[in-house]
Amino acid sequence: MTYITNIQKYCIHDGAGIRTTVFFKGCLLHCSWCHNPETQNPGREIRYYKDRCTGCGSCIKACQLHAVSMTEEGISVDKTLCRSCGKCEAACRSQALEAVGRAYDVKQLVKKLTSDQIFYEESGGGVTLSGGEVMTIDRDYLRALTESLYNEGISVNIDTCGFCPWERLQEIIPYVDTFLYDLKALDQETHRKYMGVDNTLILENLTKLAASGAKIWLRLPLVKPVNASVSHMEAVARWLTENHVNPAQINLIAYHDYGRDKYRQLGRTYEDSFSPPSDAELADMKQKLIDMGFQNVKIGG
Ligand code: SF4
Ligand code: SF4
Structure with missing residues (x-):
């Protein structure tokens, strides 16, 4: 089953123009600073909003698997017992529980996305498929979705980390306007660690995508102390040049902690050891890329 956590309208940071961004569930990476942890798991999971909870206990009675209990911190869901049936969500009148993830078939999704076609046309925007990692969703589903949107005349962007078999990227190239390609670390050990x-x-895959002629916006998430340095920009620029990858745009995206509350709501622990680069550091990193031959560098999405 392919689940979606959110269909966000009027996005202006996920490619050209005004876009609708679809957040799919499922990702094979586990970035320590992920701000969309609700998208990592491919299945549905329960999110708890403590401030809405009245403590009525209806959810505890509703769960036949006894996965729900009341603790000093409020409701707790035992993930080892939960089968994501959603009965606790349905029993909660306060909407304090959410079974995150809604299934759409391709037809339903295309219908929903085409309803905003007028905004896409007027702004030069379209649809961005994101996540999680959109390249992990069902292969036939993704191919059918990109092809259908393309046939409707809608620009499709793919927001990806590129961790998938090359054939999966290759087969959707004809239907994709721009690949928003994340590059988090060049160093193997750093990449494995974080x-x-x-x-x-x-x-x-980045090298092959560039060789195919696909349009690429390279996105560099910048997180201290992991990769937010001029020396990392220098290494990235050198790697791009050596591998003949010339992105149409490079975006420097500073770390933020907007996802902090989501970890608590999902019963997980937020890793609190990261910080964003300063404005001056961002400007220095941008300048390094420009000095090394990459003219279209933007700070932000
Ligand atoms: S989703 Fe179903 S199994 Fe999971 S806690 Fe809620 S009622 Fe129990
Ligand atoms: S049913 Fe909703 S309001 Fe009642 S205890 Fe459960 S989460 Fe809280």
Whole structure:
């Protein structure tokens, strides 16, 4: 089943123009600073909004698997017992519980996305498929979705970390306007430590995508103390040049902690050891990329 956590309208940071961004569930990376943790798990999971909870206990009675209990911190869901049936959500009159993730088939989703076509046309925007990691969703679903939107005349952007078999990217190239391609770290050990996986496939796919002629906006999330440095920008610029990757745009995206509350609501722990680069540091990193031959560098999405 393909689940979506959010269909966000009027986005202006996910490619050109006004866009509708679709956040799919499922990701094979585990970035330590992820601000959308509700998208990491491919299945549905329960999110708890403590400030809405009246303590009535209806959710506890509703769960036949006894996964719900009351603690000093409010409602707790035992993830090892929960099967994401959503009965606790349905029993809660205060909307304090949410079974995150809604299933759409391709037809339903295309219908919903085409309803904003007028905004896309007027602004030069379209639809951005994001997540989580959109390249992990069902292969036939993604191909059908991108092809259908393309046939409707809608610009499709793919926001990806590139950690997928090359064939999956290759087959959707004809339907995609721009790949928003995340590059988090060049150094293998750093990548494994903070993202949980090797970056070999990510770099190989970026090289192949560039060689295919696909339009790429390279997105560099900048997180201290991981990768927000002029020396990292220098290494990225050198790697891009050596591998003949010339993105149409490079975006420097500073770390933020907007996802902090979501971790608590999902019963997880937020890793609190990161910080954003300062404005001056961002300007220095941007200048380094420009000095090394990449003219279209933007700070922000
Ligand atoms: S989703 Fe279903 S199984 Fe999970 S806690 Fe709620 S009622 Fe129990
Ligand atoms: S049903 Fe809703 S309001 Fe009642 S205890 Fe459960 S989460 Fe809180």
